[in-house]
Amino acid sequence: MAWRVRARRRAAFQADVAQVRRSLHDIARDLAALEGLYAASGELVRWRESVQETLGRLGRATPEVLVEARGDADAWTDAVRDFAADRAKELGVRLREEGARPDLPEALDDAAGALRDGRGPRRIPFDDWTRTVRAWLDQPFDAPQQGAHALTSARALDTLRNGLVLELTALEDRHRRLTRERDVAEQSLERMTPRQLARASASHTEREQGYRAVERGAAALATAVVVLDPWRELLSGLVRACATHPDAEEVRDFDGALAEALRDRGRDELRALDGWSQALEAVVLRAREDQALRARQAQALAAAGVRTHGGDDAQVDAALLDDPDVHVSDHAAWVTDTGAAAGDDDPDDDAPPWEGGADAATPSAGAARSRAPGAAAAGAQADDRADRADDADERPAVGGIPITVPGFDLLDPPDTSSDDPREVAREVRQRVAKIDATLENFKLEGRVVASVRGPSVTRFEVEPAAGEKISRFANLSDDLALAMAVGSVRIEAPIPGKSVIGLEVPNASRDLIRFREAVDAPSFKRSSARLPIVLGKSIDGDMMVGDLARMPHILLAGSTGSGKSVAVSALIASLLFRFLPTELRFLMVDPKMVELTPFDGIPHLIRPVVTNPTDAAGVLLGAVSHMERRYKMMSKIGAKNLDQYNAKARNLDLPELPFVIVVIDELADLMITSPKEVESAIMRLAQMARATGMHLILATQRPSVDILTSLIKVNVPARMAFAVSSGFDSRTILDAMGAERLIGWGDMLFSQPGQVKPVRLQGPFVSETEILALADFLRRQYFEDDFVEAYGDDFEPASPHDSDATGFVDWNDDKLRLAAELVINEGQASVSRLQRRLQVGHARAGKLMDSLEALGVVGPHTGSKPRDVLVGFEELPNIFGR
Template sequence: MAKRKPAVKPDRDLEAHAALIGAVGFFLLAPLFLPTALFGTFLRENFYGFLGLPAYLLPPSLFLISYALLRHRPLKPLLRHLLLAHLLALTLTPLLPLGSLGLGLRRALEAQAGVLGLLLPLLLASLVLDLWLNKRPFHLLLTLFRLGVEGVRRVRYALKTLLLRARIHQLGRLYPEHTALKALAKTLSPEELPEVEKALKAFLEERARELEKRLAEEARPLEPRLQALLQALKNPIPGEGPLRDALEERRAALHLEAQALMARLKRLQDPPKVTPSLRGLLKGRRLLEERRALWEEAAGLLQDLEARQGELARFFSYLEASPQVAKEALRALLTGSEPPIIPKAEAPPPEPEAPEPFDLDLVFPEPEPRPKEAKPRRQEAPATVASLALPTPDLLDPSEPKAKSRALEEEAERMRQAIAETLRQFGVQAEVVGYARGPSVTRYELLPAPGEKISRIQSLQNDLARALAVGAVRIEAPIPGKNTVGLEVPNPKRELVRFSEAVLSPAFQNAKGLLPLVLGKSIEGEIWVRDLAKMPHLLIAGSTGSGKSVAINTLITSLLFKHLPTSLRLLLIDPKMVELTPYEGIPHLVRPVVTAPEEAAGVLQGAVAHMERRYRLMSQVGARNLEQYNAKVGPEEALPYLVIVVDELADLMMTAPKEVESAILRLAQMARATGMHLVLATQRPSVDILTSLIKVNIPARLAFAVSSGFDSRTILDTQGAEKLIGQGDALFHQPGLPKPVRLQVPYISEEEVARLAGFLRAQSYEDRFAEAYAADFEPPKAPEGAVGEVDFSDPLLKKAAEIVVEEGYGSVSRLQRRLSVGHARAGKLMDALEAMGIVGPARGSKPREVLITKEELKDFFG
């Protein structure tokens, strides 16, 4: 039987030591919780208040030592842990300043290294923890750093995965035939990221090449046909006479249009580059649709030019015909009718074989039908080369027959009942008391019950449109001059208002205005004719396809039907090169149609100079406006009205914004008294194009359909244009009207414009105005490398000379900054200074040399 170990006898000394150490711990801890008078206060302020965190750890440490002694536990491990804990607390004292020692250490560290000084206690704390855990130095820091780097890497890969998944999802929607893209977007993981990115890059490059190939395949072989057409139209038509002049005018116009089409084909044939990215593919697809539409349009234009050239070639055989046949051919050319039949050459030979009396018998029957042709000859007289005459309505297409009134009344009654039922369903008390049918919309008049708010009717626009099965309705509340609310509903079948109907209307025939314009047909059926001289300028805006270009043709044609070239001149600016070029060559033009945007700014500045010239002429005779001036000087020196038409203002504002805006503002503010008026059109009704200064000086507005209410407010300063239905549906507003008026602009076809322009081209007269003033509207032209002419009337020329002499060198950019002008204007001033001998020639990137002194400057400007 094993012997039992003798029980350890309690060591009374260890117990006494434990009790003593525990009592000391309690003695140190008691002042924190019990009121201990002066000694406790001294201990809290000097022991805890000085050491801070290490002092708070001391009483628990003494309790642990006392417990270990009572339990006869080894003290060495415990003392090691307690020592390291106190050392860790001491290193953290600057970060947790619970006492004056910690505050002092923290201030010392911040004074030496700022906030970075607090990293030292963290570094020491990590070393103590490494020692505590028996790890090598900096093990804890390196471990935390590795974990942080790994976390950042994982987050980065997760974000890249999400973004790549979104790109793949968008590509899957863009290319639905590639079903693997959708599956890949669902199962993509961060581990597959590098391989997927590589494969996706190859996919994008392949799709980009495929899209570039499709863009190149859209090109059509139109250039050879156009080259052949240009070659056929290249040489002037030989001969002389009215028929030859009319044919030559048309040949020149066709040649100009063919050259413009060739320039467009050159731009279309440039191979576009597609960026191998999602954004690049989207842009490339949009470009593909645009190129396809542009090629379709170019093919249509070429086909039209070939057809017109073929029609023109039919009349070449009449150049050698008899004068009577040539005159009939000229009339057929101007009116667009069939040319006469040329008598056969076999007719003259029987004449000598027959007896002389028989010849006389053959001659007498021919004059008999001539009195029947007297009426056509009277109509033909104005188109002769030797005289001027106004166009006649027979050059226009006749108006369309009206629809049956019975069917229209039944349709209006059905709509009236649907409107009344919809209002009843929504609890709105209003009665449909009447309607007026216009060309495009029908306006139903609603009479609200007493106490019924108009705003309730306005809030039902979408519900009314749904109930009536139309795209949109417009509410006019109230109708000016009435106590009813107007509900404008688009007609199921629109009525075509031709320009001939407007020209033959009493409103236009009896118009007393100086510059009457046909604006359109109102809902009540009234033809609106307003005087441009009273507007005095007109701003037209609307999106593509809304009828803006047709409206411009209508306005121009209105003026041509009322004025000869002696009383009205036109300055046409057409950056699109296709809308106003049909008027090329008519005698009303003060210069050829301006089609280059970079040339238009100079032409507008020339118009400003011409306006100032008119003011000088008026001041010499004491006239305050053009009417007084023409009455005083007589018909020989009378000045015509001048209407400046700009078809696309946005294109000009992008090319030379400062010069174009300043010229338009000068003309809009001052040109009215001189008989000069502006008609500006744009398809971008944005505030950077229609600036506040332009809108203030051009109060008359004609707005077509736009995409948003914001665009409508930009044009009209009110909403409404976003509800228009396009194709000539417009809102007109000018000072004096309580609200914009809805009009349907008359339609005039390209064939009608061509017939009218051909009629006017056949007229000629002694153009004194062009001889005297046409140079005002010519932009400055200087060959490359040559110095331009000096315009001593330029107000900035002297100031530019003073600047270069003062600074000792000539720089275009310096003039641009000092004078606050555009680069083109500053370059013209520098060329003028070179022509005057003030500065030397250009020296590449170096400034020009100044050739005169400040004293010699007086010899140039006095």
């Protein structure tokens, strides 16, 4: 029995030794992995040597050696674990710093509206870089220019542009894949073993190389975009040449040759822009001389008694030229006058002018070829018949269309009328004389040194004499207005950035800034702003575009007729022309029931426009609840703002969240009806909603302290002040005087954080007809509204149609049968469709759908798919009665 006890003890001892040995081997492997990462660490080398020494002692282990080795193994395990945890934290910092930051060329940056100082390209986050470059590439070569779609060179350039778009998409996919891998690695950092840490570090190095490859690809793509964009100017010149010289074969040959070169050589041909520009100038010059020659020929024939057709080129009737009684030799005088005989045959005549080297820019006399004038007339008549046929076939567009960004053709064209420059100059001279005389009468030393004419006012820049107090000039506004017979004169003393005083005098005739002109401006079309909104045109003639995401909320205030409501419509339209309903949604509150109701029914609305002030408070409180829900969703995946959330949601296959813009016009009615609830909701949203992608646009015509409370003003820093009746109202809006000097009709002072003084702008005019056309176009669009299906209840106030009972039919709802007829007619049913077509809230639409399900009209809910319709029209009388 004794030997069995000894054997059992020895076996247990050997098992303990083996267990300690395995632990030491694991520690050795972990240390080897860490040494590969931190080769310069002497501490790791000493630990590994100690582990090897202990493993050697276990070969002749005694109980005392085993106890000591087990203690050492436990200590080394804790030390290695702590060391790996610290290194994992360092790796986490490096992981969060991972990403591509490509260089944005200065040419693209300036066009995007960034303030640059000539220091070359700047490195920006990849998403911002992508947004900027895509803004350049999203403009087709055949869209901006009328008639460009008929040019083969325009299609060739657009093919190159589409190739760059595909490359950009591929870069986005590569960057998204790397970012997804980084997010997965970041989530697995907690409790990472040393060997896992080594593998994660190696993956980090590989991803860094991948990001650098993305940056190199982005640099090459940006260079190609910079080279491609100037070709738009050449294409514009070619379009004008085609319109001016429709029958010139040289222009058509140039178009074909350019298209062929672009197809053959691709992007390499883009660097030959200068040569093609010079060739186009030569072609236009040659076509112009050819046209002038034919015009002189036609005039000579007319003088000789030959009948001509009217038109730009005064082309000769082909029938008369074919008459045997009319001989060209009888009229040799007009051929001699042109400097070339009609029968001259220049050997280079048939060659395109861009193939003639340097001499191509100076066409010879023999270049003017004679051709049958009647052919062009016949072609013009055929084109006219085709145009009339097209006009006869035009019909109003009807039917549903997929969601798409509306085109600018829905807007009225810009106003091209302008004042007589001589009359404007005379008016300026008279006003300068009156300003100088007024200053002299008040013993003020100063003189007008410059003037700048804006859309509504002209700014006269007065340079005061040395030692003259600026405050004395600031008190002369009423006297200057009297001297120049105008309503008001605003004095800006001094103009920021200049050592002069600005006198802003209303123009005798104002320029109309149409909304089409504003959205066509490069500052809007190529803006890199996250939420670009058109603000207005400055006195210097710059179209200012703001970023609602940076503001992050805006307040508009002004008296009746000052242009406030038009400005609200312009802000809304600015966003509608840039974002799809899946990217941005509106929540509109309009107690006046006239300003925002034209937008009712567009797919961007979360719910119909709220016109009841009592319901508005509940809707705003619902918006606060939705904001809090967004914060919870963002915290779950570690996102700090909406863009980060959507980026991670794409990687995790989660639905993205759109921006939400809350528009309130008129704030005063809400503050009177429910002041505490409205102020509390606006304050919460203004303070916290920015990070969740929710922004406020507030408008009021009562800029009093009980409406614009201090809490609202503090949290809404960007403000538009329109004409008001007193300086006190101006101070309430802007915390400064000046708005009482505005002249109305869109004349405004705009202030936002970072500006020294408010900027005077003339807001663009968007007419009711344009708003209705835009809204009608958007109402035709259809899509599966997953956002409203999921979160629509957040924005619904308590409704008399709501009921706590489930499984019952609400027979008191007068729209129940109409809803049944609607779903049967369409063949499918969804809550969002009922909401839009019946103009009801989301909660009521959901109740109607539940009632239809209880009646057996529609099938059960099946996820995000529309419900099936189970009955036909012939069964409705059995359900609802006659």
